[in-house]
Amino acid sequence: MGAVLPVLLFALGGVLIGGAWSLHRQGAPRGALLIVGALALLATAGGVLYLVPGDG
Structure with a gap:
């Protein structure tokens, strides 16, 4: 489900x-x-934030 959710x-x-x-x-x-x-806006921002590299 890694790259599917942002799409x-x-x-x-x-x-x-x-x-x-x-x-x-x-x-x-x-x-x-x-x-x-x-x-x-929330859906698009969620897609962008999901792609931002994080700690985990």
Whole structure:
């Protein structure tokens, strides 16, 4: 599962970014955009942080 998790997190972040863009184009409320955008940011940041070398 070593290199699979970051790829899945990046894929999830991309899907969520696309969903946020779609919501924006459809005129969704700002709260929905912020939630989906924050989830996309968290997923992408998780993928990046997983790839950062650490102690363990």
